Amino acid sequence: MSEDHSLYARLTATTAPASVIWIRLYVGAVFFFEGIQKFLFPDELGTGRFDKAGIPAPGFFGPLDGVFEIVCGALILAGLLIRLATVPMIVDMLGALLITKLPILWGDAPLFSGKSGWWDFIHEARVDLAQLCGSAFLLIVGAGAWSVDARPTRGDR
Template identity: 75%
Template sequence: MAQLGDWMAKLTGTTAPASVVLIRLYVGAVFLVEGILKFLRSHALGTGRFDKAGIPAPDFFAPLDGVFEIVCGVLVLVGLLTRLAVVPMVVDMLGALLITKVPILWGGSGLFRGESGWWDFAHEARLDFAQLCGSLFLLFVGAGALSLDASLHRRGVRPAAARQE
């Protein structure tokens, strides 16, 4: 049981300032909105987009991605299990960059036929890079002082060694 407490303390612990809430709000809101849009506009942003990008089994992966973005976006917004929530979002953003944006560097394909080169890549990848950097930031520093993680940590989710003192 002590190992679970140690693990939770590491997961929820943060020394980051309260201002991290601004990063959480932006990262969480974008993931939440994009996840919802995968269902509301499935042809353009969900299944249809995944199919056009050449992602296999788009009827499975687009809704799965949407659910992950919604759940993880909400967790990031409230600052609950933030470090855990951003891990699949880092994978999500790396996948988006590699599958849909990197081909632009070599002449465009799939979603971005006709667009090519560094400047088109930089333009199309800007949100993916911002989300990736924001997610990595939260992974490294935690949710910050104004979060459910910090609240849980303050209420006693501490390593066993600290509780015995």
């Protein structure tokens, strides 16, 4: 077995059950459609939102985030290279939580004026936390039996 095949095999290996598809469908669809919306509604969800949140170079990072969410969301939906696809999405969700949601705890959130404290934070962060947990789960278990990653490779047949 070549080293490249071994790396590919390690990245795509999964013994997770077919039911993992439910997590993949949810996580992948949310990322995919949120990425598209960054381009459909740039002022509210893309560049404009990144600017309002104080993220530097919003004209670069807003669209870049949208592209990553579309591509990684599609890979997650297909169950293709899922471990690689979840890593940038975990970083994405950690960034969203740290930059846009955590400031709600002390009342300094530019995207959520008037909201502060634990209950407002946990309410506003619910989707980000679900996406983070779902992505981490998929990173650990892989794509599951009903995925492109689970298909046997030519050398495995």
